[in-house]
Amino acid sequence: MKPALYGEYSGAAFRERRAELAFAQGGGRSALVRQVTPYPFHVTRPFALDAARPDLATLYLQSASGGIYRGDRLELDLAVRPGAAAHVTSQAATVVHHTGAQRARQITRLSVAEGAFAALTLDPLILFPGAELTVETSVHLGPGALAILAEGVAAHDFSGAGRPFGELCAETSVFGPDGELLLADRSTVPGAEFAELLGPGMAAYGSALLLGPEGRLPDPAALEAALDAVGCLAAACPAPNGAGLSVRMIAPNGGRIVTGVETVFALGAEAMLGISPARRRK
């Protein structure tokens, strides 16, 4: 599609789709035992990319359409069953187009069972002018479960006129083994205020949660230093109710957030799984 048409295209709008993925441990690996991926969801087969942890399955989640459109409601249920280990990542950034009067919704439910490891690391959402999006993510942790969530957003006006996106409304809730709320990261930001709240020269934002007990988490100062080194102004601190670590990242563009998300995953996997993970090529 020509950039001039980005704002007008709405051929794939108002989709209500729900994808389901489930991993289970068996035979020394984590198998994808359930896969429901209606259009526009598309996944690769699971890869075992880390020789030191062959049981860690890595799956690339792709969008077969050109992004998220007005009125879309895209749901993903991801379950990692007891003892399994899975990393789901995106193939590329996702564009959110002008949504007009019908905001789009992206809903993710992640369940990490007892003794399981899950990572959901996503390239940034690129919010075009007029895009209004609600992102709801809930995480349910079993006893001894470990999880990494990392994602981001960037504002971009393809016309170069600096027009803002409409509004981003986000909520990430994490629940413990007894169903108790451990943390709720909620925000609403109008596009017109986004750049001001990030600071001079910044246009992208990322957040990450590393969920697990203190002994299985990276050192916050080391994480900040590693993120600084890849061009993200970042901060890491203990999350509420002993849930783990919370990370904020601010960057001049979405590309830096992509690298920041990779860095969070690398350091998180090292602390949680004791391996230095192979680069997830995209």
Added chain:
Amino acid sequence: MIGQLLAIWQADAAFPSGGFAFSNGMEGLAAGGAALDPEALRRVIEGALRRRWATADRPALLGALARGHDLDAVAEIDREIEAATLAEPFRSGSRKNGAGLLAAHARIGTPGAREWQARVRSGAALGHLAATQGVVWRGAGLDAQGASLASGYMAASGFVTAAIRLGIIGAVAAQSVLRDLLGVVAELAAAPPPARIESFSPRLDVAAIRHARGELRLFAN
């Protein structure tokens, strides 16, 4: 008339609420080298008022004020504040500031203060500032409008006072910034609060978290 006087009494820096000890990210911003002329400072504070005070502190305060007679309900709001405050320096700062305000009200015998203090001391409640303001301000006789204005003014003047003490702005020039922010507080206090506690202040979050590990600090956050 007494409602307005009660709000002024609580917002007055002479009341020993302990708020002077908290910069809420301003010190971290200054330490990080942010260039803050008066206009940039005003915009930073306006952003914090719009996307943190109005959307997190104010709904929590109004919820606690309305349910101040039911400390179980306030404790629920208190726990929600804890879960929804991701930046640790703001979380611990809110609890410490709440304890300071509560100690003053317990000493002067504000209705409800000692009961809430007993819960906090026993560990049954965390005592976040907004929840505590709800309890003690209800006991002191403030209504929702007075409580909103007192809280909003304290948030705005707290940032400005921190900026003065950090040498970011002069004491007189700061009053011009604060005057401009009064309109923002009035606008936000008149709007319906959001249904949920939420905030978006990444720049201040990052500044406060990074600065919390520093050895030389003037403020608690």
